[in-house]
Amino acid sequence: MVRTEISLFLKNVPGELGRLTTIFSEAGINIDALTIQDASAYVQELFKARGKSLQRIASAASYNSMRKDSAQFALIRLLVGDTDGAVDLLSRHDFIFDIMPVIALELDNRPGELAKIASRFGEEGININYVYGSVSSPEEKCLFVFCPEDIELAAKIFS
Numbered sequence: 001m002v003r004t005e006i007s008l009f010l011k012n013v014p015g016e017l018g019r020l021t022t023i024f025s026e027a028g029i030n031i032d033a034l035t036i037q038d039a040s041a042y043v044q045e046l047f048k049a050r051g052k053s054l055q056r057i058a059s060a061a062s063y064n065s066m067r068k069d070s071a072q073f074a075l076i077r078l079l080v081g082d083t084d085g086a087v088d089l090l091s092r093h094d095f096i097f098d099i100m101p102v103i104a105l106e107l108d109n110r111p112g113e114l115a116k117i118a119s120r121f122g123e124e125g126i127n128i129n130y131v132y133g134s135v136s137s138p139e140e141k142c143l144f145v146f147c148p149e150d151i152e153l154a155a156k157i158f159s
Contacts, residue, residue, distance in 0.1 A: 001103070001104055001105065001158070001159070002101050002102070002103060002104075002151070002155045002159075003079050003083075003101070003102055003103075003104040003145075004079075004083045004099050004100070004101060004102075005077055005078065005079055005099065005100055005101070005102040005145065005147070006077070006078050006079075006080065006083065006086060006087070006090070006097055006098075006099055007075065007076070007077050007097060007098050007099075007100065008020075008075075008076050008090065008095050008096060008097035008098075009039060009073045009074070009075060009076075009095075009096050009097075010073060010074045010076055010095075011072065011073060011074075012038055012039070012072055012073050012074045016074070017036070017074075017076075020076070020095075023089055023093060024080065024086065024089065027082075027085060027086075027089055028082075029080050029081060029082045029085050029086050029089070030080065030081040030082075031078055031079070031080055031081075032078075032079040032080060032081060032104075032143065033078060033079040033104070033132065033133070033134070033143055033145050034076065034077070034078040034079075035076070035077050035078075035132040035145075036074050036075070036076050036077075037074065037075050038073070038074055038075070039072075039073040039074060039075045077132070077145075079102075079104060079145060083099070087099065100147070101151045101155075102145050102146060102147050102148075102151075103145070103146040103147075103148060103151070103154050103155065103158055104143060104144070104145050104146075105117060105143075105144050105146070105158060106141040106142065106143055107133075107141060107142045107143075107144055108141060108142075109135050109137075109138055109139070109140060109141060109142050113142070114133075114142075114144065117144070117146075117158075118131075120157065120158075121146070121148060121154070124153060124154075124157055126148045126149060126150050126153055126154050126157075127148065127149040127150075128146055128147065128148055128149075129147040129148065129149060130146075130147050131144060131145065131146045131147070132144070132145050133145060
């Protein structure tokens with residue numbers, strides 16, 4: 001199923017995640033999935049990817065400065081129950097964010113389920129840029145979020 005993921009940058013300091021989640025909580029917006037990484041890893045991967053295509057986002061000299069600055073921020077990706085409401089809240093609170101379509105799938109919680117889905121992406125020639133997921137108990141389904149390079153083809157396959 002296609003869902004809208006929100007990506008945003010937060011200062012990488014104590015209390016910022018609490019501030020963000022409190023804003024959502026007070027508005028009654030549930031977070032269905034969330035992943036956090038320090039932004040320097042994101043910038044590093046972006047730099048490597050652009051380097052392969054010779055379309056670098058910065059020179060090697062300024063890259064070190066970018067990496068240092070980006071370590072002060074965290075990259076958060078999340079799915080919420082009310083995307084429009086979340087976008088409105090983030091805008092009103094001056095967060096820096098973006099939205100993009102992703103594939104969110106509920107999988108049975110047993111060995112091989114993720115392998116089937118990942119293999120299907122590969123069989124269709126769809127590269128997966130990143131994936132995250134979790135499960136709360138052995139009896140419940142897992143929620144996995146995939147960011148494929150070809151969202152339209154992936155949406156057709158996994159609808």
